[in-house]
Amino acid sequence: MNINGKTKLIGLIGNPLEHTLSPFIHNKISQLLNQNVIYLPFLVENDLDLAIKGGFELQVLGFNITIPYKNQIIQSLVDIDSSASEIGAVNTLVRSKDKKGYKGYNTDFLGLKRQLFEDSISLKDKTVVVLGAGGASKAVVYLSCLEGASKIYILNRTFSNAEKLATKLSQVFSNKNDYKTIIPLSFNEYDKIVENHLVVFQATSVGMFPNISNLIIKEKMFYQKIEIGIDLIYNPANTKFMKMVEENGGKAYNTLKMLLYQGVISYELWNDIRVPKEVIDDVFLELKRNLYPKDNIILIGFMGSGKSSVGRELAIKNNMKFIDTDTYIEKMEGMSISDIFSKKGEKYFRNLERSILDKFNELSTNTVFATGGGMPLHSENASLLKELGTVFYLKASSKVIYERIRYSHHRPLLHCKEPYQKIYNLMNNRNSLYEKASDVMIDTNENNINETIKKINDYLKK
Numbered sequence: 441m442n443i444n445g446k447t448k449l450i451g452l453i454g455n456p457l458e459h460t461l462s463p464f465i466h467n468k469i470s471q472l473l474n475q476n477v478i479y480l481p482f483l484v485e486n487d488l489d490l491a492i493k494g495g496f497e498l499q500v501l502g503f504n505i506t507i508p509y510k511n512q513i514i515q516s517l518v519d520i521d522s523s524a525s526e527i528g529a530v531n532t533l534v535r536s537k538d539k540k541g542y543k544g545y546n547t548d549f550l551g552l553k554r555q556l557f558e559d560s561i562s563l564k565d566k567t568v569v570v571l572g573a574g575g576a577s578k579a580v581v582y583l584s585c586l587e588g589a590s591k592i593y594i595l596n597r598t599f600s601n602a603e604k605l606a607t608k609l610s611q612v613f614s615n616k617n618d619y620k621t622i623i624p625l626s627f628n629e630y631d632k633i634v635e636n637h638l639v640v641f642q643a644t645s646v647g648m649f650p651n652i653s654n655l656i657i658k659e660k661m662f663y664q665k666i667e668i669g670i671d672l673i674y675n676p677a678n679t680k681f682m683k684m685v686e687e688n689g690g691k692a693y694n695t696l697k698m699l700l701y702q703g704v705i706s707y708e709l710w711n712d713i714r715v716p717k718e719v720i721d722d723v724f725l726e727l728k729r730n731l732y733p734k735d736n737i738i739l740i741g742f743m744g745s746g747k748s749s750v751g752r753e754l755a756i757k758n759n760m761k762f763i764d765t766d767t768y769i770e771k772m773e774g775m776s777i778s779d780i781f782s783k784k785g786e787k788y789f790r791n792l793e794r795s796i797l798d799k800f801n802e803l804s805t806n807t808v809f810a811t812g813g814g815m816p817l818h819s820e821n822a823s824l825l826k827e828l829g830t831v832f833y834l835k836a837s838s839k840v841i842y843e844r845i846r847y848s849h850h851r852p853l854l855h856c857k858e859p860y861q862k863i864y865n866l867m868n869n870r871n872s873l874y875e876k877a878s879d880v881m882i883d884t885n886e887n888n889i890n891e892t893i894k895k896i897n898d899y900l901k902k
């Protein structure tokens with residue numbers, strides 16, 4: 441990035457900050473939107489108010505505020521958004537031009553709201569259970585009230601904190617003549633919840649990496665009542681709480697999307713712009729790849745580019761498993777790819793590709809995948825492939841490809857009058873899509889498998 445005299449600065453204030461993902465999210469958005477804005481972490485150990493005053497003098501455009509300052513920061517603001525004030529927590533500061541200071545917002549609850557909307561989860565008339573009564577729980581309980589939950593239970597280790605939160609938010613909503621039933625309990629009183637089909641938010645830090653086998657409530661009976669379980673933890677991707685929900689018949693979600701959306705909404709407030717969906721999708725994909733890196737290798741490219749032969753050898757050399765996606769589909773369907781195309785149609789085949797990618801993403805590690813030539817051409821598949829591992833585009837010229845495959849009879853796309861011309865045209869159309877879907881391009885014109893494997897392994901070592 442080109443930092444110059446016009447570069448604007450946004451900061452993150454908290455303590456500690458070592459594991460934050462926010463700089464990654466915001467700097468990636470700036471990069472994709474070509475905005476001259478940088479986002480930096482500022483560790484504040486003592487004087488929060490002084491840090492904010494200094495930031496204002498230094499023309500800092502805005503801040504994110506994280507643990508332990510989301511509540512304390514309110515005293516240093518010149519203005520506060522009404523929702524943030526009702527929640528009692530602020531995570532975003534926006535420079536106010538006329539008031540000589542910053543206005544505070546809470547984008548955590550807005551980020552959660554956007555995730556729930558996207559995942560088609562409605563809280564209306566539902567019984568909501570919130571495990572925890574800290575900063576995140578405040579946003580969850582507030583949103584549940586706004587979205588029309590019929591009853592909300594707050595369960596917490598320290599009962600008095602659950603009680604305080606229940607009292608405060610009951611008061612907020614009764615002041616608006618919108619009366620809410622919010623019941624505080626201790627964790628061991630979960631059996632007082634008589635309702636079924638619960639929506640449960642796990643909003644404590646229990647179960648977070650590296651202590652991934654820890655769980656707040658262990659009894660199966662509790663999980664059998666859960667229809668939807670949402671963990672405020674996103675690392676690991678599939679928490680123990682989520683596993684318990686799923687094993688007992690419920691649907692489970694983590695909240696990496698909430699994290700991203702609270703960031704996007706802050707970014708929009710600071711820069712007075714709308715972040716387009718394509719940018720959000722790109723950042724989300726990169727975020728997942730950073731947080732949950734996978735050790736699979738994916739080979740993409742045109743037919744005849746060497747995906748299967750290189751893949752097989754590479755797997756042996758690296759002591760990995762090998763899957764050829766076309767062979768996998770042929771076995772699954774009990775017929776050849778040509779027959780699937782002619783008997784069931786291309787659309788049916790593409791749906792199969794999509795569904796096996798979902799499955800591989802859940803289950804596969806330490807595997808080399810050689811993919812069908814058309815698989816990465818669909819943007820959804822391309823994202824799933826990048827999630828699955830590091831993607832290598834094996835590239836050869838149309839002449840080389842033609843020479844390699846001209847005598848093969850099992851390629852439905854070559855059953856035409858002028859196969860070379862067809863290869864040439866298809867490759868022209870596909871090249872940019874393969875490039876976009878890959879992390880790195882490897883030239884395979886020389887057709888030297890060992891050389892290709894060496895290039896792949898050299899890249900992975902880096």
Ligand code: NAP
Pocket residue numbers: 507548551571572573574575576577596597598601643644645646648656672673674695696698699700702
């Ligand atoms: P917080 O204000 O420190 O609150 C922590 C909560 O967890 C309190 O209710 C605390 O109970 C409880 N707790 C902590 N350790 C416990 C233990 N060993 N046993 C039982 N209960 C325990 O933290 P927070 O800001 O609410 O964050 C909670 C979680 O949400 C964190 O994992 C955080 O990363 C996550 N979060 C995610 C997002 C997102 O965008 N996805 C946003 C915000 C937060 P006591 O009251 O008894 O201390």
